[in-house]
Amino acid sequence: MTTIHDVVVVGGGLAGLSAGRSLRNAGIDAVVVEARDRVGGKSYTAHTDYGDVVEYGGQWVGADQEHVLSLIDAFDIDTRPQYDDGAVVSRVAGQRYVEPTYMDALRALPGESGSELLAAFEEIARCIKQIPGARPQNAPHADEWDAMTLQTWIDQQFETPEAQAAFERMIPGIYTADPSDISFLFFCYYARTAGGFHMVAGLDEEEDSHTDVVVDVQSIAQSVADELGDAVHCGHPVTRIEQDDDSVRVQTPERTYTASYVVVAVPPTLAGRIDYEPALPAARDELMQRMPNGTVVKCHVRYVDPFWRDSGFSGLVEDDVGPVNYFFDDGHPDGETGRLVGFICGSNAREWADKSTDERRVAVIDQLVSLFDDDRFDTPIDYLDQSWPSDPYSRGAYHGYPTPGTMTACWDAIREPVGRIHWAGAETATRWYGHMDGAIRSGRRAADEIQFKRSA
């Protein structure tokens, strides 16, 4: 079966759906072709039979994420404040701290290490200011910063082991990669696209990093899909894209789509697994080879009630023992079910991704008992998780990252169209890289490119 359209969008996550929506709003016949039997990609919500809503993927939005907020507003989707009333538990190099706020926990590090950590944040802010927004490969120190891992920068920056451990412990939860895996240039660029490191690190004394929890995140994607109606085709994994002077043909096992343009709105490493005819330019192919996805397993633990709140805990935990790197209280501020959400990231995720949910359940619950020194954590009413690296249509999360040397070598290709092929996805965003907001921006930007071409 072959159908003919103006534009085919590959991928029904927020990037692809946003591209499709922008194009259709401009009167262009676009279809969105999605491999899974659902839309939303890594915005993925489950509804349990006892009435709970579980977010397996993205779930937070920030005050300046205007693109995702515009969709939340347009579709009248609920958000709620992130619960953060109470003490923060952190464990650094085996030492457990309980402090009023996250920043207090950092300041409470022994000796000079607290102030050393704050000085490092200031140094990072100075470096980030030097990164051009759209072309980080043109930063004054781009070659130097891309040729060193974040670990090397850390080793050179820190003098006290406690400050270094505290900083290193922050990285996997933010980047879903370890300090050895990314360059200092990407470290800075990613944070820059979010408005600064404090924005992604949740350094919560900075007001602009305020975030809300979206209730049923997937309803954002689903609402766009509902609006697009028959223009969204689920269950059709794209295997091949052929283009010539006249058109582009997008193949799936059951259908072939013919169009004038295609928007590929999947992470670069998955885009690389599509068969292209003619073959893509070497620079584009190399970029896709050098942008693996991060590794993260997202865990949910549910209790009858949020009893830790009565003990004075906010539920925010940062831990370098693991398996979970971070926990948050994921519940309504006014109580109801006790909800904790945890992220197993980077090297921890590598250790746990291929294990069973049952094995992870035991380890995560043991970790909670130990972190809070409270046996009540031993009896949850439910445990659910999602191993993103194991998911064949994601193969990792939160996003793809360029390996050291890649931004200076190949970043010119990240958004550069190849003939009739345009690229979207949260990795192409110059604001909120890797976030839902960045994904939506990227789809809108790719749609703009095609509208411009059609009008030219």
Added chain:
Amino acid sequence: MTTIHDVVVVGGGLAGLSAGRSLRNAGIDAVVVEARDRVGGKSYTAHTDYGDVVEYGGQWVGADQEHVLSLIDAFDIDTRPQYDDGAVVSRVAGQRYVEPTYMDALRALPGESGSELLAAFEEIARCIKQIPGARPQNAPHADEWDAMTLQTWIDQQFETPEAQAAFERMIPGIYTADPSDISFLFFCYYARTAGGFHMVAGLDEEEDSHTDVVVDVQSIAQSVADELGDAVHCGHPVTRIEQDDDSVRVQTPERTYTASYVVVAVPPTLAGRIDYEPALPAARDELMQRMPNGTVVKCHVRYVDPFWRDSGFSGLVEDDVGPVNYFFDDGHPDGETGRLVGFICGSNAREWADKSTDERRVAVIDQLVSLFDDDRFDTPIDYLDQSWPSDPYSRGAYHGYPTPGTMTACWDAIREPVGRIHWAGAETATRWYGHMDGAIRSGRRAADEIQFKRSA
């Protein structure tokens, strides 16, 4: 069309053919399925209509590469000595040197830089001794060395800019990656599999690094394929591998092969582009995401005669201006056609891979005129090249490399079978990683694994 066999081997390069040969010699019904219309992979020979033999891929063999030498011997394939009589031209940071030998050129660096370079080679030798042969991730300093790029090690090691420039200039030609792209751990491991850095760097005062040129390299692969006869199926790109408790099914557009086992004998980044059912474990998938191929364009320039020999040049050139990083005299020691072979590597290859052969011809010939300060280089009789990153069935060469952090994160998966799937290819070799010899060893090792399983 479906055919049934004991083993299907994916990839008709030296790894896959060697696996097929070992299996069939053991009485096992193995077929080798190759995407291209030829065997040999990156051992690829062209015959010009004026009778010249042109090696687009691998062409040298070393005295201790017993596996490739055993095939060369078995099939009575010719080799000839590498011509090396005469002066070496090198250009470091714009300064041109003409010295009797390559080591002399290194020693001739100004001031302390020559001795500093030799001291660095000794330090590398000390580090390499600490790398376990089969499990580099278990080296005493594995975490530290994998978390730093080679560039960082260089920055810490060298004090004189000339020694640093000379060392940096050596890397792309050996690793087909820049010092920013690989970790110090992989740098050491790769060299270790070859017997030391002097073996891969051609530090030619060490007798054991002696190499010969194979005449018609592809005839090695072709001879194995001829022996295998109908068991080699060219023109069938594998798109999907399904396995269950009973069997494995290997799909190509025109045929499906059913077997008990499959050997995937293609580079990791291309293995990652096959669709697997069930999905591969996260650790294996992540490894394939984190092993891009190197970037290299191999160039051949042909002259009526090797006139540079009469001027006292060996034809060996090392240049950090480019586009070519290295030239060698590729001709018979007793004369005939003048033959120079050059390698455009790493960042140079990125700049030139997507350009036309005509554009590269002009730049390479200009480079030769300038390097030798001799206008006779301006009038070749032929220029040919192969852009491996542009080749859809290779997408880079000489081999895949793990990015920083990858060996300590994922290297357990490099040879670990996944159910009925076994892995071969030069990246899996613990001797001569990335070389023809390593490819052959890897195929034989994968065949051994399957024989062992069948006999168990």
